Amino acid sequence: MTKLSATATSVARARPTLKTALVVASLLTSFVAAPTWAAFVTTQEAKLESLIFGTTNFGFQIDLRFNPVTTLVVDDELLDINQGDFNALDALFTGALNTIELFFVDAISYCGGVGGFVGCADAPGNTVIVSSSAAANTSWGHVLLAHEIGHTMLGIAHGAGNNVMNGNVDSALHVDFDAGQVSTILGSNLVQGIGSNRFIVIDPILVSSAAVVPIPGALVLLLSAIGSLGLLGGRTRQRAT
Numbered sequence: 320m321t322k323l324s325a326t327a328t329s330v331a332r333a334r335p336t337l338k339t340a341l342v343v344a345s346l347l348t349s350f351v352a353a354p355t356w357a358a359f360v361t362t363q364e365a366k367l368e369s370l371i372f373g374t375t376n377f378g379f380q381i382d383l384r385f386n387p388v389t390t391l392v393v394d395d396e397l398l399d400i401n402q403g404d405f406n407a408l409d410a411l412f413t414g415a416l417n418t419i420e421l422f423f424v425d426a427i428s429y430c431g432g433v434g435g436f437v438g439c440a441d442a443p444g445n446t447v448i449v450s451s452s453a454a455a456n457t458s459w460g461h462v463l464l465a466h467e468i469g470h471t472m473l474g475i476a477h478g479a480g481n482n483v484m485n486g487n488v489d490s491a492l493h494v495d496f497d498a499g500q501v502s503t504i505l506g507s508n509l510v511q512g513i514g515s516n517r518f519i520v521i522d523p524i525l526v527s528s529a530a531v532v533p534i535p536g537a538l539v540l541l542l543s544a545i546g547s548l549g550l551l552g553g554r555t556r557q558r559a560t
């Protein structure tokens with residue numbers, strides 16, 4: 320906080336020309352009103368519980384318990400997931416081992432290979448990264464989230480037809496788990512509780528741009544610290560889209 324105050328003071332003393340001041344004011348306004356990067360969190364909790372983790376597939380409803388949203392302010396580079404970024408982002412949040420870490424980003428350009436992806440997950444593991452706009456899709460956003468959560472427990476394999484693990488997630492029809500998948504999911508350490516009182520805990524993490532914080536100078540220090548942390552991530556795991 321001390322550093323933030325110091326920077327704000329020095330900016331105020333800079334006495335920019337009127338034209339510069341107007342441009343800066345305009346930029347700050349645009350950051351607030353319409354940030355360049357705008358990931359957001361959509362949990363799709365109701366649909367996930369009723370249509371996928373509900374009685375049709377499991378005979379009872381698995382409760383999805385979303386913890387409060389954690390906001391990570393990162394270098395813009397981490398808003399679009401490229402090679403190495405999965406581990407770098409994962410290293411910035413530490414939750415419980417039996418809790419799913421669900422990151423919402425702007426874009427995923429690498430997941431075991433280069434491409435345009437809407438989701439990427441440890442297969443198996445407990446980390447999921449999704450495109451926030453895809454997760455918000457009112458038709459199949461819940462299928463995407465269930466699919467990636469499925470990878471954390473079911474591994475890298477894909478299914479067919481209306482199975483949740485069909486490699487194409489953009490269909491509202493892909494809401495089925497088969498008996499083998501149900502058994503594996505119920506045996507996962509990510510499913511807590513007993514009998515028909517089971518639950519999955521999820522940490523939603525909003526990955527936000529530093530650009531939306533209108534004190535750029537202070538961010539250099541913060542981003543340096545985040546960059547250093549990112550280098551610590553070196554795990555090799557299978558990733559699935």
Ligand SMILES: [Zn+2]
Pocket residue numbers: 466470477484485486559560
């Ligand atoms: Zn997949």
